Amino acid sequence: xxxxxLGHYNxxxxxxxxxxxxxxxxxxxxxxxxxxxxxxxxxxxFLLYISIGNVQEGTTPIIAEGFQTYSNPLPHVLIxxxxxxxxxxxxxxxxxxxxxxxxxxxxxxEDIHLQDNSL
Amino acid sequence: MIDLLLDITLLTFLLVTAIAIMRxxxxxxxxxxxxxxxxxxxxxxxxxxxxxVAFTEAAVGAGISTVLMLGTLALTRQHEEKHSGKHxxxxxxxxxxxxGAALIYGTLxxxxxxxxxxxxxxxxxxxxxxxxxxxxxxxxxxTAVLASYRGFDTLGEVTVIFTAGIGVFLLLAERRARRRTxxxxxxx
Amino acid sequence: MKHNLILRITAKxxxxxxxxxxxxxxxxxxxxxxxxxxxxxxxSSAFILxxxxxxxxxxxxxxPLRILQILASLGVLIYAGTGVASLLLGGQxxxxxxxxxxxxxxxxxxxxxxELGVGITVAAVMIMIFFLFSERGR
Numbered sequence: 001x002x003x004x005x006l007g008h009y010n011x012x013x014x015x016x017x018x019x020x021x022x023x024x025x026x027x028x029x030x031x032x033x034x035x036x037x038x039x040x041x042x043x044x045x046f047l048l049y050i051s052i053g054n055v056q057e058g059t060t061p062i063i064a065e066g067f068q069t070y071s072n073p074l075p076h077v078l079i080x081x082x083x084x085x086x087x088x089x090x091x092x093x094x095x096x097x098x099x100x101x102x103x104x105x106x107x108x109x110e111d112i113h114l115q116d117n118s119l
Numbered sequence: 120m121i122d123l124l125l126d127i128t129l130l131t132f133l134l135v136t137a138i139a140i141m142r143x144x145x146x147x148x149x150x151x152x153x154x155x156x157x158x159x160x161x162x163x164x165x166x167x168x169x170x171x172v173a174f175t176e177a178a179v180g181a182g183i184s185t186v187l188m189l190g191t192l193a194l195t196r197q198h199e200e201k202h203s204g205k206h207x208x209x210x211x212x213x214x215x216x217x218x219g220a221a222l223i224y225g226t227l228x229x230x231x232x233x234x235x236x237x238x239x240x241x242x243x244x245x246x247x248x249x250x251x252x253x254x255x256x257x258x259x260x261x262t263a264v265l266a267s268y269r270g271f272d273t274l275g276e277v278t279v280i281f282t283a284g285i286g287v288f289l290l291l292a293e294r295r296a297r298r299r300t301x302x303x304x305x306x307x
Numbered sequence: 308m309k310h311n312l313i314l315r316i317t318a319k320x321x322x323x324x325x326x327x328x329x330x331x332x333x334x335x336x337x338x339x340x341x342x343x344x345x346x347x348x349x350x351s352s353a354f355i356l357x358x359x360x361x362x363x364x365x366x367x368x369x370x371p372l373r374i375l376q377i378l379a380s381l382g383v384l385i386y387a388g389t390g391v392a393s394l395l396l397g398g399q400x401x402x403x404x405x406x407x408x409x410x411x412x413x414x415x416x417x418x419x420x421x422e423l424g425v426g427i428t429v430a431a432v433m434i435m436i437f438f439l440f441s442e443r444g445r
Contacts, residue, residue, distance in 0.1 A: 006123075007231025012223060013130045019219040020137040027211035030200040032146055032191065036153050039184065040137050043160045043176070050169050055240060056233035060170045061260040062339065063252050069235065071168040072244045073260040077269060079172050080261070081276045084344055084429075087179045088283035091436050094191045095290040098443060101195040108201050170340035174332075178348040183433055186355060190440040255414045257337045265342065266418045270401045273421070274386055277428050281383050284432035288376075291439040 010051045017044035029109040031097050035090060042086045049075045122166065129163045144200045146192055154185040171261045311360075318360040325353040333426050334419075343422040347429025354434050363441050375435040382428025386421050393417070 021044060024037025053075035061073035097107060104112050136156045140149055157180030164173035230237040247264055257263040265273055333346035358366040390401040398405035403417025 003231070007234070008226060008229070010126065010130070010232045011226040011229060013134065015219055015222045015226065017133060017137055018222070019215050020134070020141060022218065023211060023215045024141045026214065027208045028141075028200070030146070030197075032188070032195075032197070033140075033149060033200060035188070036140055036149055039153065039180075040140065040156065043156070043180070046172070046176075047160065047163065047167075050164060050167050050172060051232060052229070052237075052239055053169075054167050054233050055235050058168060058235075060168050060340070061248065062170070063248075063258040063260065070248055070260070072240050073247060073264055074244050075239075076169050076172050076261045077264045079169075080175055080265065080344065081272060083172070083175050083179055084276055085279050087184055088279050090184050091187055092283055092286050092290075094187050095287045095436075095440075097191055098194050098440075099290055101197075107195055107197055110201075171342065171345075174340050174345045175348075178345050178352070182352050183348060186437065187440065190437070190444075194440065194444050254410075255418070256411045257414070257418060259337055259339065259341075261340075262336050262342050262418070262422075266421055267403060267414060270390075270421065273425065274390070274401070277383055277386055277425055280429055280432050281379055284379055284435055287436050287439055291443050 011048065014044050014048045014051065017047070031100065031107045031109065035093050035097070038093075039086070039090060042082070046079045046082060049079055125166050126163070129159055129166065133159050133163065144202065146197055146200060150185060150188045150192060153188065154181050157181040157184065171259075314360050318356055322353050322357055325356070326350060329353065329430075333422065336422055337418065343425030344429055347426045348433060350426070350430040351433035351437070355437050358437065358441065363438070363445070367438065370434065372435065372438060375431045375438070378431035379428050379435065382424040382426070382431065385424035385427070389417060389420050389424070 018041055021037045021040030021042075024040065025034050028034060028037070053072035055069055055071045058069040058071040059067050061070040061076065063070075100112070101107050104115055106112060106115075133156065136152055136159065140152050140156070143149055143152070158177060161173045161177035161181065164170075164176060230239075247260055247268065251260050251263040251268075252258060255263045255267045257267075329346045329350035332341040332349060333343065336342035336346070354366065354370070357369075389403075389406075393402050393405050394400055396405045401417075403414045404410040406413035406416050
């Protein structure tokens with residue numbers, strides 16, 4: 001039981017982080033807060049992948065003298081690409097928020113819906 | 120032992136920061152906490168032996184993303200999230216609980232954290248670790264895989280960055296043209 | 308602003324070292340952590356620091372927006388051009404073994420050239436996005 005707990009606590013805390021980000025995205029009305037919640041969600045997914053690739057007693061996957069076991073380099077490569085794509089999405093989302101604010105005068109979702117329905 | 124302690128401490132701080140971002144109403148505080156969140160996750164990546172990923176996350180998350188969010192706050196001039204008194208988040212809470220329960224049920228089958236015999240360490244990774252220095256001559260395996268073995272994916276990634284630059288350019292670069300047409304309309 | 312003096316002098320001292328560190332990370336990505344993306348972002352942060360302290364007009368005098376657009380496309384062109392060069396020399400797309408007589412040298416050349424392309428594009432795009440955000444508010 002203790003072995004099982006020690007082997008899995010990492011994944012459970014990461015899932016709780018994921019759900020915190022997810023909740024921020026779907027329940028709050030402010031657009032800037034939604035983008036922040038989306039980023040929390042993305043970072044927790046990266047943590048999940050990197051913990052899957054970790055090896056006990058291993059080290060960073062850079063070949064050097066005196067080290068035998070290395071951590072798995074494949075998740076690192078995938079997550080590197082994912083981080084960069086994430087920042088591209090965030091930049092585009094923030095540019096859209098700036099334009100929405102110029103068109104409607106607000107960044108709250110409810111006010112935007114009210115203005116759209118009253119046209 | 121030290122690894123375990125560092126792991127648990129950093130994860131607890133990350134949880135506290137995430138819950139604070141969820142609850143706080145001042146937008147400036149949210150952006151600052153967002154920078155702290157990125158930096159803490161970069162520290163956690165170092166503890167998990169991912170040096171390249173930590174480098175990128177610290178530079179991109181705590182650097183560029185935070186600066187762009189501060190720029191958005193300055194352009195939109197918003198300070199506070201609107202307090203809505205009658206906030207009934209029952210449906211989002213239900214969705215979040217169901218999704219979280221399904222995910223935790225899925226992680227029960229994952230091999231233990233750090234197991235060297237897990238299936239994730241079996242197929243392609245030992246080949247990369249053994250053969251990369253002979254075939255490419257580069258000691259940093261992550262760079263070798265990123266640039267040589269999986270170079271096509273990296274081409275797609277650079278194209279995504281380029282597309283994001285074009286997208287932001289199309290969205291935000293119009294003002295000079297609009298000002299000029301506004302001036303000509305005033306003159307006529 | 309009377310307190311601007313400390314910011315200006317500190318920025319003047321730090322910006323050359325930031326750019327130097329960006330070049331170090333770019334070219335030593337083979338032997339330690341680093342590579343094109345990290346180097347591009349660090350390079351762009353030096354320019355963002357300069358823009359924040361000295362103003363957008365001075366920064367645009369150093370790098371106009373036109374040059375940034377050309378640099379962003381240039382990086383992608385260098386990357387795809389290496390792939391096409393390996394096609395023309397007889398191998399498959401992005402197979403670096405055919406770029407030189409010894410396969411290992413070909414791999415070295417290929418990796419350095421594409422990392423350079425990645426670094427140029429990432430730096431140019433990050434600086435361009437920041438310039439666009441600050442121009443919008445003028």
